[in-house]
Amino acid sequence: MFDQLFQESLIYLPDFQANAAPSSLICELVESLCLIDGEVLRWPFHLARMQAACQALVWRDVSKELPKHWATASAQMPEDCRQGRTMARIVYGAEGIRSITFRSYSPRLVRSLRLVEANHVDYALKSTNRRAIMECFDQRNGCDDVLMVRDKCFTDTSIANIALWHEQQRRWYTPARPLLRGTHRAFLLRTGTIFEDSALTLDRLSEFSRIRLFNAMLAWGEIELPMVALLPLTAH
Structure with a gap:
């Protein structure tokens, strides 16, 4: 095998x-x-x-x-x-x-995301040391998870890659520079289910209506939220 x-x-x-x-x-x-x-x-x-x-x-x-x-x-x-x-x-x-x-495994319930500034976070390799990510997670301020923003661009939540649904183009877009290149993300890109966008910035929020979270453990579409579930940015 x-x-x-x-x-x-x-x-x-x-x-x-x-x-x-x-x-x-x-x-x-x-x-x-x-x-x-x-x-x-x-x-x-x-x-x-x-x-x-x-x-x-x-x-x-x-x-x-x-x-x-x-x-x-x-x-x-x-x-x-x-x-x-x-x-x-x-x-x-x-x-x-x-x-x-x-x-x-049972997935954690996620109904809201706090936007958190994470310019200091570097998680290109899947290390067991998640201290910087957990520091961001601790800023969720009543939300279920955080969506980390680096250099004004969306990246990942504390546990998942993301994709945003573009209403006009009828496509799911994922950040071209996530914190971690996930295995499920790579699969979805290879199959043409999602597409990379290098400029998923805060000022483009109005273009999208939904956000999906996915990782190795989460099925595609298992966690989907309306964009109103993203709550205002918290600076680190």
Whole structure:
């Protein structure tokens, strides 16, 4: 199985290379995979992102260790994780894969988003250190989550990429420079479901009527809000 997945992942490798920058401060990364009834969704995209991250950090390609580690971990998967929606969390570093854990997953209810200025946030690689993002999340001021704004452009919520529905063009647009290039985002771009826009700025809010949140664990369309659910900007 993995031989075919690794071959396919090479196709998607460029999708994750543009934002990946080396940093001596990053020592541990994570991949969160969605399993439905035990089957992993979008495996090749996750492998491609791991490969791109290892290249950026000049680590050896730890994704090559996955077949052995996955076989061991999945054999010990809790029974309640073998049905329904499950999150698999792969933690890895320069020396290799550190852990693979599973837990049943239920999405968090999101009905409102606080706009938060996040010019200081750099999350191009999916690090286990989310301190800067959580500092933004703590500014939600009664909302369910935040939508971070960097250089006057929309980026991501604390857990998800976003897409905005353009009424006139009848298309979903996603920021061309998100904080993190998500695996589900890459899949939706590849399938022509969403389109990149490099200028999704605050002054264009009136062009859009709806916003969708999505990540590896969330299905496309599972969380959709009217634009009035975005509440005013909070400066950091």
